[in-house]
Each structure stands twice: as structure tokens, then as C-alpha cells.
Amino acid sequence: MNDNVDLSSDGAPPSPDRRNFLKTAGVAGAAGAVAGATHGKFGLAPIAAAQAQPASPAKLTAEKWWPSKWGAGDEAGASNHITPAKVLDTIKYIKDGKIYRIGRVYEAAMPLFGARVFALRIPGSPTGGPYGSNKLVYNDEFVATEIGQTGTQFDGLGHIGLQLGEDGDKKSMRFYNGVTLQDMSAPYGLKKLGVEKLKPLFTRGHLVDIEGLKGRMLDAGEEVTVADIKGALQKQNMNEADIKPGDAIFFNTGWGKLWMQNNDRFNSGEPGIGLEAARWVVEKDLCLTGADTWAVEVVPNPDKNVAFVVHAHLQTKNGIHNHENLIFDDLIADKKYQFVYVFAPAPVKGATGSNGSPIAIT
Numbered sequence: 475m476n477d478n479v480d481l482s483s484d485g486a487p488p489s490p491d492r493r494n495f496l497k498t499a500g501v502a503g504a505a506g507a508v509a510g511a512t513h514g515k516f517g518l519a520p521i522a523a524a525q526a527q528p529a530s531p532a533k534l535t536a537e538k539w540w541p542s543k544w545g546a547g548d549e550a551g552a553s554n555h556i557t558p559a560k561v562l563d564t565i566k567y568i569k570d571g572k573i574y575r576i577g578r579v580y581e582a583a584m585p586l587f588g589a590r591v592f593a594l595r596i597p598g599s600p601t602g603g604p605y606g607s608n609k610l611v612y613n614d615e616f617v618a619t620e621i622g623q624t625g626t627q628f629d630g631l632g633h634i635g636l637q638l639g640e641d642g643d644k645k646s647m648r649f650y651n652g653v654t655l656q657d658m659s660a661p662y663g664l665k666k667l668g669v670e671k672l673k674p675l676f677t678r679g680h681l682v683d684i685e686g687l688k689g690r691m692l693d694a695g696e697e698v699t700v701a702d703i704k705g706a707l708q709k710q711n712m713n714e715a716d717i718k719p720g721d722a723i724f725f726n727t728g729w730g731k732l733w734m735q736n737n738d739r740f741n742s743g744e745p746g747i748g749l750e751a752a753r754w755v756v757e758k759d760l761c762l763t764g765a766d767t768w769a770v771e772v773v774p775n776p777d778k779n780v781a782f783v784v785h786a787h788l789q790t791k792n793g794i795h796n797h798e799n800l801i802f803d804d805l806i807a808d809k810k811y812q813f814v815y816v817f818a819p820a821p822v823k824g825a826t827g828s829n830g831s832p833i834a835i836t
Contacts, residue, residue: 580592593617664825675722687705698748699750699751745772817833
């Protein structure tokens, strides 16, 4: 761990607005080029010069990724891994019964993306009362926010798609299992792939401490490679073969130190996994990735021509879920790198994602 990280100065270029970012990124085949992505994290990441082998945008979007291995009508994706057998197997790994909260506190001062908002009000103070001879009073809260896309956030399968045809053609915008935006879009919630279609998650989690491996906080645009993952596992005395289908994997980069300390730098980009590691996740047949960052993947991508290709590869093409803005400090302090991960997405019909409080049980 490096406690001497500079939280006050970012050294990053100013964040462009979404229009300029997507123009620079060449979004004809980018994960960000979806009708619903008119603001938010897609508008805050600078694009750096290519530093790795480029991925062809045409190749990234042209391949047909549907029907899903869980069936042509499936809307649950990798949450299908959570079967009774998987739950019973996972329970065996609870040894000391200690619970760790790995989600952030929701508050107005947290980093927010683009025009996203988190606002809470207690109207009336008290909201109601007094009632009855006992003079009862009560408080209610009113919250205005993008419920699945602020703070600690779990991406649903209706969040990310790829445009395969002409701009504006909803029939050519494809999401998980080939669902088109034409078939799913509605003004009051998604008609398909809403977060309510996902199953509660109860599975073994594996924490990969890349910050611990490097001895420092990683920088924006720094890609976590498969070699990094294997190196961290070895340092943590973990066996790669112990990672089983349906498990979840999490990455600690140190970027979370910037949370509410330097929100501008936190939002300006991030370290994270790239396509190489995403393909490794698919090969392992995992159900979820997560990190202490706002997108889990490297931003900007070393290939300046693409945007959020890890989101598209994992979620859109393979139905693998993503949990963002997590915190692992207590787990790392206790050297608890393997645990039971528990999260039930809020069943908000037609939502693109979920807030909530994920936990780790050791």
C-alpha cells in the first residue's frame, strides 16, 4: 500500500464533454454509442494515444454474439450461475462469519458523472404528525437520482449495447442476447433486460490486489493485464485454478483513495482491466467483475479508437455483470482475499442498473 499518493493534484487533462469524447473515440463501434448514453461516465474520460495493439472496431461490433448460452429468450445473463448447487457449494467458504460492507455510502458529495444527480430531502421535518394521543411524528425521505448509475452501482444488461447499423436505427442497436433497442426502449422503463430480470447473487468472490502487487496506486489509463492478475494471485498465495465458473472477481487498483478527496481526478479516467483480461474472465466463465473504480475497465483505453470495449465484451456479448465503485480496505487490512459475495439487485422494473449495499462474508 502507498499512503503517500497525491490526492490534491490530478495531472490529467480536463474532461471533455460527451460529444467531443465520443467523436474522438470513434464510436461507430464503441460500447458508449447507445441511445441511452447521453450523459454520465461516457462523457468524462480523456482519450490517450494508442499504446497497445489496436482492436478493429469493425471486428468488435460485427460478430454475432447471440443467442446466449442460456437460451434465446434469456434476460438474466450470468446470474443464471447462481443455482441451488452453487449456493450450497459457496456456503462452505464461510469460516468466521464476519461481514464486510464493500459498497460506498450514498451522499450528494460523492463523485458523479456528467449530469447525474444524487439529492436527498427530508420534507417537512417532521414529514408528518403529530398523530394520536401519543403524538407520533415521522420522517420520510425524497430521493432524486439515477437509481442504478450513481455511487456504488451494479450494471444491468439493458445498460450497454452496440450499434451495428446506421446512426439512429434502433433496430440495429443490439444488447445482451441480441435484444434490439427497438424492442426494449420505452419512456417509463425498459421493456426487456430490466434489472428486475436478474437473479440474486450469492457466490464466491476473489479479490485481486493490483495496488498491493505494484506497491502503489495505479494511474489513469494503466491497464491491468492477465500477467498482473496472476502475479497478484501468486503474491496473495492464491491458486488461479481455485477460481471456478460462476465465481466473481474483484480488482483493487488504489483509485478508490480519490473518492471524495479528489473527485475531478477520480472522474477523469481510471486504471482497470482491458480486453485481454476481459477475455480471461470469459474463459473462466465468471458471473461478475467489480473494482474500486467507476467502470472497472481501463479509461482511456490504450487503443484510442475504442470506448468501453470491456463493458461491451462482458455485459453485451457474454451477460457477465459489473459492479462499480466498491471499497475493499477492510478486506485487504484483514488479508481476506476470498469471501462470499452477496448482492440482490433492487427489482426496479425496467431499470438499467441497481444501487444497494453489497457485502462480503468470510
